[in-house]
Amino acid sequence: MSGNILIVDTVATNRIVLKVKLSAAYFDVAQARSGAEALEAIRRDRPDMIVANAKLSDMGAEDFITRVRARPDLAVIPIVLILPEECRAGRVACLLAGADDVIAQPINERMLLARMRGLLRQHHTLQDMRMSAGPDCASGFSEAQGGFQTPGEIALLSVDKGDATSLRARLQATCRDKITVMETARALTNSGAVRGPDVVVLLSMPGADDTVTKLMAELRAAPHMRHSRIVAVVQDDAGPLAATLLDMGVDDVMTGALHLPELTLRLQNQMRRKKAIEGLRNRLHDGLRAAMIDPLTGLYNRRFALPFLTELARGQQGQGRAFAVMVADLDHFKRVNDDHGHAAGDKVLVHVADLLRRGLRENDLIARIGGEEFLIVMPDTSAQTARDTASRLCRDVAAGTVHVPGGAPELGVTVSIGVAMGFSDKHGQTDAEALIEQADRALYGSKACGRNTVTVCARPAA
Incomplete structure (x- = not known):
């Protein structure tokens, strides 16, 4: 697995031994002898992960981690601290300092590589999400890591329900999150649930x-567990099982006798990460929505409508079904802006968009594709149904009035509509842009006939 790893250790022998292990696993390795030297190396060449001795010669672990993550682009870089010997209190101190994981010497090579692979996999996924969500996400993620968060849900899952019930009683005294014991059947079947718990604790048993x-x-x-974080608790020193679970996608693993303070910290870390990733995912969804939705009317825009129409045309080929494409345009809209201002024009657009949307079927599409121009797509529609619908839409708009700012009388507006029919058989292929052009030409016909009317293009597109 490739990745740029920075090793930070005052003892040269430790750095060399670790470099040999990581280089054999196809990592690119750089070294630093102190925290200050590491910070300089980070400024020069941003690594994918830092593996540092928990006891550096020139600064404490918490100070080092804080200074590394002060850079927005390194706010979530994985940092693994190495303890000189196994010590539960030392592990807790490292986790409190902000380490993503802790390894004790002598180093179990398989566990080290499994932990590093898991952290890098999560880190690269997170980096991709941050890049897609926007350039200012790094600081936001960092704030989410340390800021206030609402309680989440932690589910305990074990082959022995008694173990899970006992752990729940102990965790409730240290966690502010909702803690439940999950039945195996509920974990593996959604039973109508849209999403699973925020964090799942998977308890292993010797021999299982x-x-x-x-x-x-x-x-x-x-499917409903795809966004849940999973923490495995391997309650003996079964290194092979822990390494296997990490490589299978467990987000964190705790080995040895169950130590409540350490488990609580690991769960808190996973909960923070889950909430932060959830925020990024929501931001991505908002960005996608913004890219497809007209902000004034709430209708789809051209960027969404054209691919929709293209896919519809392809889907209808050879199926003997027709579909309608309409272009609707407000009549004399320039007068509204000139006489009453753009605020009034915006109110008229929102009013007409709402009328058109309410006059269509659930599976029809309506989009704003220009200043005062709307595109309507009606799947599985005959020419007569399309004409009737367009005529009704004209009547609905003409019957309504719009209250405008400034005390002016309510405005009455009308629309003209051009209709084109798409129809593909196994020998033909409908082009979305050609359909829109035909509907546009039919619209000109409606304008020429006095407006507030419907014209259907005589020649179906094929």
């Missing part, structure tokens, strides 16, 4: 490795 790995595989395959 096959059961746990099977359960983990099924969890990751369950």
Whole structure:
């Protein structure tokens, strides 16, 4: 697996031994002898991960991590701290300092590489999301990591329900999140649930490795659990099982005798990460929506409408079904802006958009494709139905009035509509742009006939 790793350790032997292990696993490795030297290396060449001794010669772990993550582009860089010996208090201190994970010497090579692979996999996914969501997301993610968050849901899952129930009682005293014991059936079937819990704690038992790995595989395959964070608790020193679970997609793993303070910290870290990623995902969805929605009317825009029409035309080929394409344009709209101002014009557009939308079927599409121009697409529609619908839309708009600012009388507006019919058979192929052009020409016919009327293009597109 490729990745740029920065090793930070005062002892040269430690750096060399670790570099050999990581280079053999196809990582690109750089070294630093102190925290200050590491910070300079980070400024020069941004690594994908930092593996540092928890006891540096020139600064403490918390100071080092804080200074690294002060840079917005490094706010979520994975940092693994190495303890000189196994120590529960030391692990908790490192996690409190902000480390993503902690490894004790002597280093178990398989566990180290599995932890690093898991952290890098999560980091690269997060980087892709941040890049897609926008350039200012780094600081926002950092704030989410340390800021206030609403309580989430933690579900405990075990082959032995008694173990999960006992752990729930202990965790409730240290966690502000809702803690439940999840039945295996509920974990693997959505039972109508849209989403799973924020964090799932998968409790293993000695001698149940096959059961746990099977359960983990099924969890990751369950659609409603795809965004849940999973923390495995391997309550013995079963390094192979822990490494296997990490490579299967567990987000974090805790080994050895269950230590409540450490588990609580790991759950808090995963909950913060879940909430932050959820925020990024919502931002991505908002961005996609903004790219497809006209902000004034709330209708789709041209960017969405053209691919929709293209796909509709392809889907109808050879199926013997027709569909209608309409272009509707407000009559004398320039007069509204000139006489009453653009605020009044905007109110008229919103009013007409709402009338047109309410006059269509649920599976019809309406989009604003120009200043006062709307595109309507009606699947599975005959020419007569299209004409009748367009005529009704003209009547609905003409019957309404719009209150405008400034105390002026309510405005009455009308629309003209041009209709083109799309029809593809197995020998033909409909072009979306050609359909819109035909509907546009029919619209000119409506304008020439006095406006507030409908014209249907005589020749179907094929």
